Amino acid sequence: MRTEQYLDPEIETMSPAALRQLQVQKLSTQLDYLFARSLFYQDKFAAAGLRRADFRSLDDLARFPFTSKEELRESQLASPPLGRHMAADMVDVVRLHSSTGTTGRPSFVGVTRKDAQCWTNMTARSFYxxxxxxxxxxxxxxxLTMFVGGLPSKDAMELIGATFVPLGTGASEKVVLYARSLGANVIHCTPSYAIYLAEYIRREAKMNPRDFGIKKLVCGAEPGAGIPSIRAKLTEEWGARVTEGLGNADMGPIIFGECPEQTGMHYCGQEYVYTEIIDPETGAVLPIESGVSGELVYTSLERECVPLLRFRTRDRVSILATSCNCGRTSYKMRCVGRTDDMLIVLGVNVFPSAVRDIVSSFYPQVTGEIQILLDQPGPGVKPPLKVVAECANGSADQPVLKKQLEDKIKGMLTVPASVQLVPAGTLPRFEMKGQLIKKLYEG
Ligand SMILES: [Zn+2]
Incomplete structure (x- = not known):
């Protein structure tokens, strides 16, 4: 059955109790597979003294060890190309993807035919x-190339039956030309690129982005489209409805998607990825309830090539609701930043995206572009926090605006900041993910 409102009505409106029952069945089978096929998990389970019989209910999962990105990286170095956590035969792997982390060394992810199908279904559900x-x-x-959000997006859009135009990155000229001649009404991109493209259209095509006919901006790959001031700017620039999705290079292209209510991203991986929210310091599992914030942890439920158990994403999320006017029964959340990016100023956790949000709230006096300057490696930062912000027009010598920005950062985040204003267009623009931190030190 397919209705206009849902892609998978049965799963998307399932009661929480029925979903847990389905998930415990799936996870039991996945654990059978891990105990039988994954050298990586056989070692981890043995080290933790765990047997297959130790898992009987979803609550038992908390007894199992976490998996970190560092472990996956070491696993691939020790056993290339896919690592000791690869649990399928290479002959069954139909495609490879990679992500480039902070170390610059690519880490690879493989999918079997069945894995690819699961990714397609989950990603299509998020888009739908x-x-x-x-x-x-x-x-x-x-x-498009190698990126997990590339070809799987094509498969997912095709499953829905939408028309997919594979432009890729670095092709702003073509976006301008094609969007109008093809009558495109949707752009799928990062929020940084949506802002960049609007500026590009004004500058190069001498047009208002609103006249492009884009009705839906589908954003992802970085936080931003959910930050109120950035969303307001995107909506105003494009005259389009902005929604966002979230996935993970090691787990799935898009696992969360925001419905047109625009009040947070629904969990869309019900039968493919089990999620936990944990306290990032203690590792304790937190309840999935409105108001809860913590680190997102993923467990695959039916993966063949690289199944992962309790994979720590380093994404910090806040649960916004456990019901929705759209009728979906899955919880909704917002990603507030990544633990990797987090800075600590005078004992206070500061996410660069939160600083950008505060600065952006001064739009149109500012462009919303910022950079935080670090004199030494984080997360600890000696106060004041050094923030470079672009003013929208005129001279950068605006002591009143500078003072207002510093006061607002201090008021909202409780940390002292020193704001340096620069003319519009000074800070680098990123077509892919924005870089909010600039390191002034070597290394
Ligand atoms: Zn909804």
């Missing part, structure tokens, strides 16, 4: 939740 329908013409202005 965001309001993509068969009549849409979608410009994909994000990475």
């Amino acid at each position: 939740t965001q309001g993509i329908r068969p009549s849409d013409i979608v410009i994909h202005a994000a990475g």
